[in-house]
Amino acid sequence: MSQTARVRRRRDLTPLFLLIPAGVVLLALTAWPLIQLVVTSFLEFGRAQIFGAPPVFVGLDNYADVLTDAEFWQVLGRSVAFCLVNVLLTMLLGIAIGVLMTKLGGGFKLLVSVGLLLAWAMPPVTASVVWGWIFDTDRGVVNYLLTQITGADFSGHSWLIDPLSFFFVATIIVTWQAIPFVAFTVFAGLTQVPNEVLEAAEIDGATGWQRFRLIVLPYLRGVLVILLILQIIWDMRVFSQIYALQTVGGIAAETNTIGVYIFKVSIGAGDLGAGGAISVLLVILMLALSGYYIRSLLKQEES
Amino acid sequence: MRRELTPTQPRSRPVRVLLNVIAVVVFVASAFPVYWMINSAFLPNSAIREQTPHFFPDQFTVDNFVKVVTQPSGTIEFLPALGTSLLVTLSTVVLAAVFAFFAALALSRFRFRSKKTLIVGLLVAQMIPAEAMIVSIFRVLDGWQLLNSIVGLTLVYLAVVLPFTIWTLRGFVAGIPVELEEAAMVDGCSRFGAFFRVTLPLLWPGLTATGVFAFIQAWNEFLFALVIMQKPEVRTLPVWLRAFVQATQATDWAAIMAGSTLIAVPVIVFFLLVQGRMVGGMAAGAVKG
Numbered sequence: 001m002s003q004t005a006r007v008r009r010r011r012d013l014t015p016l017f018l019l020i021p022a023g024v025v026l027l028a029l030t031a032w033p034l035i036q037l038v039v040t041s042f043l044e045f046g047r048a049q050i051f052g053a054p055p056v057f058v059g060l061d062n063y064a065d066v067l068t069d070a071e072f073w074q075v076l077g078r079s080v081a082f083c084l085v086n087v088l089l090t091m092l093l094g095i096a097i098g099v100l101m102t103k104l105g106g107g108f109k110l111l112v113s114v115g116l117l118l119a120w121a122m123p124p125v126t127a128s129v130v131w132g133w134i135f136d137t138d139r140g141v142v143n144y145l146l147t148q149i150t151g152a153d154f155s156g157h158s159w160l161i162d163p164l165s166f167f168f169v170a171t172i173i174v175t176w177q178a179i180p181f182v183a184f185t186v187f188a189g190l191t192q193v194p195n196e197v198l199e200a201a202e203i204d205g206a207t208g209w210q211r212f213r214l215i216v217l218p219y220l221r222g223v224l225v226i227l228l229i230l231q232i233i234w235d236m237r238v239f240s241q242i243y244a245l246q247t248v249g250g251i252a253a254e255t256n257t258i259g260v261y262i263f264k265v266s267i268g269a270g271d272l273g274a275g276g277a278i279s280v281l282l283v284i285l286m287l288a289l290s291g292y293y294i295r296s297l298l299k300q301e302e303s
Numbered sequence: 304m305r306r307e308l309t310p311t312q313p314r315s316r317p318v319r320v321l322l323n324v325i326a327v328v329v330f331v332a333s334a335f336p337v338y339w340m341i342n343s344a345f346l347p348n349s350a351i352r353e354q355t356p357h358f359f360p361d362q363f364t365v366d367n368f369v370k371v372v373t374q375p376s377g378t379i380e381f382l383p384a385l386g387t388s389l390l391v392t393l394s395t396v397v398l399a400a401v402f403a404f405f406a407a408l409a410l411s412r413f414r415f416r417s418k419k420t421l422i423v424g425l426l427v428a429q430m431i432p433a434e435a436m437i438v439s440i441f442r443v444l445d446g447w448q449l450l451n452s453i454v455g456l457t458l459v460y461l462a463v464v465l466p467f468t469i470w471t472l473r474g475f476v477a478g479i480p481v482e483l484e485e486a487a488m489v490d491g492c493s494r495f496g497a498f499f500r501v502t503l504p505l506l507w508p509g510l511t512a513t514g515v516f517a518f519i520q521a522w523n524e525f526l527f528a529l530v531i532m533q534k535p536e537v538r539t540l541p542v543w544l545r546a547f548v549q550a551t552q553a554t555d556w557a558a559i560m561a562g563s564t565l566i567a568v569p570v571i572v573f574f575l576l577v578q579g580r581m582v583g584g585m586a587a588g589a590v591k592g
Contacts, residue, residue, distance in 0.1 A: 014413065014494070015415050016415075019406050021402040021406075022403060022465050022469060025461045026462055026466070029440060029443070029459055029462035030431065030462045033436055033439035033440045034439070036442065037435065037436065037438070037439040040438070104322060105323075108326040108327075111326060111327070112326050112329050112330055114330070114334070115330035115332075115333030115334040117574055117575060118334045119333040121567075121571040121573075121574035122336070122337060122570070123541060123566055123567055124525065125523070125541040127336065129544060129545075129563055130336050130337075130339065130560070131336060132548075133343065133556050133559065133560065134336060134339060139351060139556065141339065141356050144354075144356050233430070233432075237434050239433075239434050239525075239526055240525045240526065243525075244525075244545060247548055248548060262438075263434070263437065263530075266438040267437070275438050276438065276439070278435075279434070279438065279439075282432055283431055283435045286430055286432050287427065287430055287431075294423070294426045297426060298422070298426070
């Protein structure tokens with residue numbers, strides 16, 4: 001009985017029908033645009049083409065242009081640097097808070113959980129606007145507190161006008177929102193470490209640090225690698241926060257990250273060919289980075 | 304399920320006090336911006352503009368909310384944006400649930416040749432960054448006359464959330480014993496009758512988790528809404544907020560915070576309701592953000 005239900009005959013079209021609605025959407029709005037994107041990246045496609053002129057096939061010219069453009073490398077370097085700093089901070093603080101939560105009593109653990117959930121739940125654009133207000137030049141609470149604490153006059157200090165302090169604020173926004181996910185996931189992972197093993201190690205004389213390094217870390221390794229990959233992917237393509245901060249009062253040209261840059265080249269300047277080439281490069285980079293993650297999900301699947 | 308790690312818990316009192324102090328610091332750092340948003344939203348703009356900030360809403364007022372909601376200036380109206388956001392978000396949640404339910408059944412209750420390829424395709428699709436797709440999705444929608452249309456934006460959001468919802472629901476369907484469906488079929492149910500009468504009611508936890516995920520994604524999404532819905536009358540809330548900040552030139556912070564609060568509160572409420580499931584679900588599959 002169970003065999004007939006599980007293994008359908010070869011001509012059974014039921015799964016096909018069940019897949020049609022989702023399949024049509026994904027083919028029309030993921031697969032088809034992706035093909036279009038690759039095609040466009042080989043065409044000269046600027047303002048003239050947007051208004052109807054036939055696009056010209058230019059082979060790898062767009063890629064050559066992009067890869068020899070100093071601004072592209074600046075943007076890429078800025079994105080990589082921003083990504084590394086944010087991923088490092090997010091992982092370190094996230095792991096620390098995850099460990100902290102295992103050592104807290106009920107009330108304090110709840111307090112930390114509620115705080116983390118609030119930060120996690122804020123819509124990114126809203127969060128950027130709120131942080132923009134906190135760091136506001138004239139009436140921001142940060143400038144007020146800095147003036148009170150240091151005695152120096154910080155009123156009128158603009159945080160978003162200088163690229164370095166712009167990215168300092170952006171880093172606070174991004175890590176503030178990303179840490180909760182890491183902390184909760186690490187905490188959930190830590191609760192899976194068997195107590196018996198830790199007790200045995202303690203009886204054998206292992207110190208706290210040794211128990212963490214030799215028992216807890218190996219248990220967490222898989223989780224940490226996946227968190228690391230996801231954080232790299234998310235921070236590499238950060239868009240909303242940077243774009244919203246630029247709106248609140250930042251300088252644009254020197255603070256573009258790769259996501260914002262694609263937007264500005266394609267939509268702002270209307271060069272869809274070059275924008276397409278950068279986009280294809282970003283897709284390849286992201287898929288290369290997520291290869292391990294996808295493989296590990298498939299492996300989980302089989303076991 | 305979650306056991307306490309008794310052996311590693313500190314016994315000495317000073318250490319415990321120190322950890323509790325750190326816990327309070329973490330709470331304040333995490334919650335302060337949310338508090339500050341709500342606090343500023345309930346203060347009159349005159350109080351906001353004073354040299355010394357008001358740390359509590361001591362001059363409590365709801366004027367900012369009234370001002371935001373009844374915004375007179377034509378191009379940055381709140382209510383139409385709220386309507387668009389609600390419509391797009393609810394359509395996305397409902398359609399994603401239905402489509403993902405069907406697809407999850409196909410992928411977990413049937414065997415067919417290209418199944419493995421489809422699953423890999425889903426995971427890859429989930430990893431394609433939205434930033435790279437905006438231009439071609441814009442052009443595809445343009446070709447179909449679906450720019451500035453709720454249908455167009457809903458279709459885009461469906462494409463964004465479906466890989467994750469299908470993947471997650473598939474896990475939930477696999478957790479329901481197929482024998483239950485078989486028993487219903489022995490009792491005279493059709494195959495689809497068994498899906499709807501037996502599997503679907505057992506799938507509510509999964510549908511809730513994926514539904515909330517789709518809600519948050521669609522409600523918060525900024526980039527596609529910015530590019531696809533360029534006409535002022537079809538703006539969504541996040542795009543409205545940005546336009547509002549620009550229109551007030553980041554001066555009327557009380558009103559801006561009231562607007563932010565109205566956008567953030569539904570998401571925060573949903574988040575707190577389902578927080579337990581979000582962690583496991585998000586760890587199991589990537590979330591675009």
